[in-house]
Amino acid sequence: MIIEKLLLKLRERYSLTEQEVELLTSSMTETAEFGSGGTIAPQYEKINFCSLLIDGFACRSKVTVDGDRQIMEISIPGDFVDLHSYPLEQLDHSVTAISDCRIVKLPHQRLSEVIDKSTRLARILWFSTMVDASIHREWLVNIGQRRAAQRAAHLLCEMLYRLRVVEMTDDDSYEFPLTQNDLASSLALTSVHVSRVLKELRGKDLVSFRNKRVIIPDQEKLERFAGFDPQFLYLEARHG
Amino acid sequence: MIIEKLLLKLRERYSLTEQEVELLTSSMTETAEFGSGGTIAPQYEKINFCSLLIDGFACRSKVTVDGDRQIMEISIPGDFVDLHSYPLEQLDHSVTAISDCRIVKLPHQRLSEVIDKSTRLARILWFSTMVDASIHREWLVNIGQRRAAQRAAHLLCEMLYRLRVVEMTDDDSYEFPLTQNDLASSLALTSVHVSRVLKELRGKDLVSFRNKRVIIPDQEKLERFAGFDPQFLYLEARHG
DNA sequence: CGCCTCATTGACCTAGTTCAATTTGGGTGG
DNA sequence: CCACCCAAATTGAACTAGGTCAATGAGGCG
Numbered sequence: 001m002i003i004e005k006l007l008l009k010l011r012e013r014y015s016l017t018e019q020e021v022e023l024l025t026s027s028m029t030e031t032a033e034f035g036s037g038g039t040i041a042p043q044y045e046k047i048n049f050c051s052l053l054i055d056g057f058a059c060r061s062k063v064t065v066d067g068d069r070q071i072m073e074i075s076i077p078g079d080f081v082d083l084h085s086y087p088l089e090q091l092d093h094s095v096t097a098i099s100d101c102r103i104v105k106l107p108h109q110r111l112s113e114v115i116d117k118s119t120r121l122a123r124i125l126w127f128s129t130m131v132d133a134s135i136h137r138e139w140l141v142n143i144g145q146r147r148a149a150q151r152a153a154h155l156l157c158e159m160l161y162r163l164r165v166v167e168m169t170d171d172d173s174y175e176f177p178l179t180q181n182d183l184a185s186s187l188a189l190t191s192v193h194v195s196r197v198l199k200e201l202r203g204k205d206l207v208s209f210r211n212k213r214v215i216i217p218d219q220e221k222l223e224r225f226a227g228f229d230p231q232f233l234y235l236e237a238r239h240g
Numbered sequence: 241m242i243i244e245k246l247l248l249k250l251r252e253r254y255s256l257t258e259q260e261v262e263l264l265t266s267s268m269t270e271t272a273e274f275g276s277g278g279t280i281a282p283q284y285e286k287i288n289f290c291s292l293l294i295d296g297f298a299c300r301s302k303v304t305v306d307g308d309r310q311i312m313e314i315s316i317p318g319d320f321v322d323l324h325s326y327p328l329e330q331l332d333h334s335v336t337a338i339s340d341c342r343i344v345k346l347p348h349q350r351l352s353e354v355i356d357k358s359t360r361l362a363r364i365l366w367f368s369t370m371v372d373a374s375i376h377r378e379w380l381v382n383i384g385q386r387r388a389a390q391r392a393a394h395l396l397c398e399m400l401y402r403l404r405v406v407e408m409t410d411d412d413s414y415e416f417p418l419t420q421n422d423l424a425s426s427l428a429l430t431s432v433h434v435s436r437v438l439k440e441l442r443g444k445d446l447v448s449f450r451n452k453r454v455i456i457p458d459q460e461k462l463e464r465f466a467g468f469d470p471q472f473l474y475l476e477a478r479h480g
Numbered sequence: 481c482g483c484c485t486c487a488t489t490g491a492c493c494t495a496g497t498t499c500a501a502t503t504t505g506g507g508t509g510g
Numbered sequence: 511c512c513a514c515c516c517a518a519a520t521t522g523a524a525c526t527a528g529g530t531c532a533a534t535g536a537g538g539c540g
Contacts, residue, residue, distance in 0.1 A: 130328050136377055137302065234332075
């Protein structure tokens with residue numbers, strides 16, 4: 001099923017009825033593909049549909065007047081890359097493909113119908129945009145307060161948790177197609193320093209890398225090093 | 241009227257009917273006060289009401305395991321400090337009073353009723369939480385990519401725009417009760433460096449300070465210096 | 481085979497930190 | 511009204527995490 005990974009993510013926290021699943025599924029329209037570097041959602045343009053990422057890695061980013069780029073979130077399969085375009089109508093940033101990506105479209109029109117039909121789904125979707133905001137806040141702490149090595153480690157921990165939910169991890173490893181340049185833009189470091197920092201992490205046996213895969217031999221050790229606490233991801237199941 | 245500043249903010253972008261205003265107003269319950277430093281909303285505790293700030297300055301912040309504090313947003317009158325506690329149920333950060341604060345409570349229960357009665361208000365409230373997320377993203381760019389002086393200038397520009405909406409500015413100045421320590425936590429700098437940077441801004445006649453007021457003699461000049469673009473605040477009116 | 485992007489390494493540089501000592505100024509009690 | 515107090519701001523000197531610049535290596539692919 002095309003929205004499989006989305007369901008994995010939502011069901012991590014909420015139970016969904018068949019009707020709710022059907023309502024969501026039937027609201028999706030066509031799919032689209034983007035090559036690495038392609039623009040999935042442009043900055044400051046009116047948008048009338050949301051894109052649900054079903055394959056590949058993407059990111060939100062902004063560029064300053066001086067040409068410096070900051071990545072603000074990594075999107076993975078099961079994530080709406082721009083659900084917030086529904087209330088906002090246009091985005092303050094752009095969303096671009098990191099690896100080759102595939103998305104399905106959910107027109108705002110149809111989203112309105114979903115919300116009219118199910119207040120509960122409305123709240124679940126709202127929730128899901130609020131987790132993005134929580135991730136932004138954690139990144140603020142990460143970039144603002146942690147040193148380079150822990151900062152990188154923290155991001156790797158976050159990706160481990162999020163990818164696990166959508167069943168994109170092995171025991172102790174996951175695919176991770178970001179270049180050191182992408183990491184630099186995510187961590188507010190230079191790519192040169194990212195290289196050094198990853199070397200340090202490798203030296204401490206906290207992580208290793210083999211062709212676009214991150215391997216984490218001792219998760220607890222890495223989390224301790226990074227000062228990582230997964231609560232900000234809101235993965236705990238709740239009653240409703 | 242108690243929700244006056246909230247209405248100023250919402251009406252900047254949306255027109256509101258009398259019924260909508262009445263629905264909001266009648267959903268508010270008691271008020272509460274907090275002295276400077278008080279906890280308006282605690283981290284990681286179940287919450288069953290939202291707090292609308294009606295007087296004073298507050299902030300969202302988190303502390304790392306090493307005891308470093310990062311402020312993630314400054315809240316001003318008219319802002320819900322924790323509207324996102326409705327979908328999230330508990331907060332990943334705390335909200336504390338910077339100056340003496342007064343809030344009104346909006347119980348989640350009542351908020352549910354508002355949403356049931358008005359899909360439009362639901363979307364407007366969702367929108368308002370998404371602007372917070374947009375502010376987080378801009379802060380990521382600010383902290384991640386800009387040098388200390390522009391970073392500070394950028395924050396002062398943001399506050400000017402936001403305070404103007406709720407009519408808390410003079411021609412070229414506004415009250416701003418943050419200490420240099422608070423600024424340091426907001427900008428991911430040390431307070432020592434904040435002191436030096438503000439001196440630099442003063443020296444360049446970009447801002448001046450007189451008893452807890454920020455004075456901006458030439459707004460355009462300050463914005464140019466900071467590389468500030470107000471679009472991320474979503475202040476433009478929209479159709480609906 | 482040769483190109484092109486990505487990663488690595490070394491040498492040097494600097495923005496911002498750290499530490500520590502003053503200074504300033506608003507608030508309070510006598 | 512003055513003296514005192516305490517938090518906040520300022521300043522200087524020494525230090526360092528991370529940046530900059532530039533050269534080299536290494537893989538993937540047409």
